[in-house]
Amino acid sequence: MWVRGVGGVLLIALGAVWVAQGTGAVHGSTMSGHSQYAALGVLVILAGVALLGWAWRVRAGRSRGGG
Numbered sequence: 001m002w003v004r005g006v007g008g009v010l011l012i013a014l015g016a017v018w019v020a021q022g023t024g025a026v027h028g029s030t031m032s033g034h035s036q037y038a039a040l041g042v043l044v045i046l047a048g049v050a051l052l053g054w055a056w057r058v059r060a061g062r063s064r065g066g067g
Contacts, residue, residue, distance in 0.1 A: 004055035011048030015041040 021031040022038025031037040 002055070004051045004058070008048045008051030008055060011044050011051060013048075015044030015046075015048060017041070018044060
């Protein structure tokens, strides 16, 4: 369960960096200023949010005695 949570947080952080680089807010990379990386970053953020939601639902189910 905690692996999903940590993975979700890491994916959100990675996606945020990619969005920042893709939009040109962060410079110094070959990704800087290329909008496809911003779009990929959004997808990675959504995957991270999904993992966090999954971890939260599993934890909530266990605390209620659901398994």
